[in-house]
Amino acid sequence: MFPGDKMKADMKTYNRLAAILFFLAMPLLFWALGDTPRRSFLKESISLLTILGYFLMLGQFFLSRRNKKVLKPHKTGKVLRLHKIIGYIFVSVLLVHPVLIVVPRFFEVGISPSEAFSTILSTWDSQGLILGMIAWSLMLILGITSMFRNKLVMKYTAWRVFHGILSTVFITLATWHAVELGRHTDLPMSLYMGTIAGLGVLLLVRSYLQKSSNIQSA
Amino acid sequence: MSISSIKGCIGCGTCIETCPTDVIRKDPKSGKAVITYPADCQICHLCRMYCPLDAISISPEKSIPVIVSWG
Numbered sequence: 143m144f145p146g147d148k149m150k151a152d153m154k155t156y157n158r159l160a161a162i163l164f165f166l167a168m169p170l171l172f173w174a175l176g177d178t179p180r181r182s183f184l185k186e187s188i189s190l191l192t193i194l195g196y197f198l199m200l201g202q203f204f205l206s207r208r209n210k211k212v213l214k215p216h217k218t219g220k221v222l223r224l225h226k227i228i229g230y231i232f233v234s235v236l237l238v239h240p241v242l243i244v245v246p247r248f249f250e251v252g253i254s255p256s257e258a259f260s261t262i263l264s265t266w267d268s269q270g271l272i273l274g275m276i277a278w279s280l281m282l283i284l285g286i287t288s289m290f291r292n293k294l295v296m297k298y299t300a301w302r303v304f305h306g307i308l309s310t311v312f313i314t315l316a317t318w319h320a321v322e323l324g325r326h327t328d329l330p331m332s333l334y335m336g337t338i339a340g341l342g343v344l345l346l347v348r349s350y351l352q353k354s355s356n357i358q359s360a
Numbered sequence: 361m362s363i364s365s366i367k368g369c370i371g372c373g374t375c376i377e378t379c380p381t382d383v384i385r386k387d388p389k390s391g392k393a394v395i396t397y398p399a400d401c402q403i404c405h406l407c408r409m410y411c412p413l414d415a416i417s418i419s420p421e422k423s424i425p426v427i428v429s430w431g
Contacts, residue, residue, distance in 0.1 A: 179364065179365065181414070185414065243413060250409065251409055252406075252408075252409025252410050253409065253410045257412070258413075261372050262372075262412050264372075265370045265372040268370035268392075323368045323370065324368060325368050325415070
């Protein structure tokens, strides 16, 4: 093995470890150390699934061609394939999370799942809920436009810009919604979410600005 | 104190309607439910059971089992 190859392999390992640390271990740590009262296994599992789905979504900003410097040792095709797979996983989890919240009601006394769901959907004076509904709709558009990209009457470059802008608006609203309504989003977790989301958006904006300044100077 | 926290309230007001001792009130500014008279809580769990988002927590150390009819 050449020294360059070893360095490349090491860089790949570091990147994988960093991804696991920032988007899996840290959220789990915040969840475990948070002072939110613990509930049943089912409820906590649903909370964890949603939290991890959200952090997978944040990871998408760093797992794209925009993060060229860090992802240099990895093959672009592989990175994009992983971006796609993770995208479909998190979109599926987050699309069903409003329904997942009421699932434990099947096993409890009190409000029924359908009644709980209709109460949630009919409460229009909650800012956090409205933000969530808009974010949910944007996520649906993100998922559909990614799935059927080839069928859209749009050039690939135009679609990429569209995808980036849509993701930025979506992540902003989704983070706001999660901070406001999330059961486990106490101050440390909210700050962490805000920081990672902010960095992701910055990375995207910076790459767009750099690109446009390169075009202007050419 | 028995009702311990409300996190993730959407302001639907169900808990306020179900609480028999008016422990919870709606904050006029935020529109969300707040624990106003915690000392009056009878640990009946109705607010927790009827909250659609499961946003209400009851202190486990002060809780008594919920009595449910079999019929």
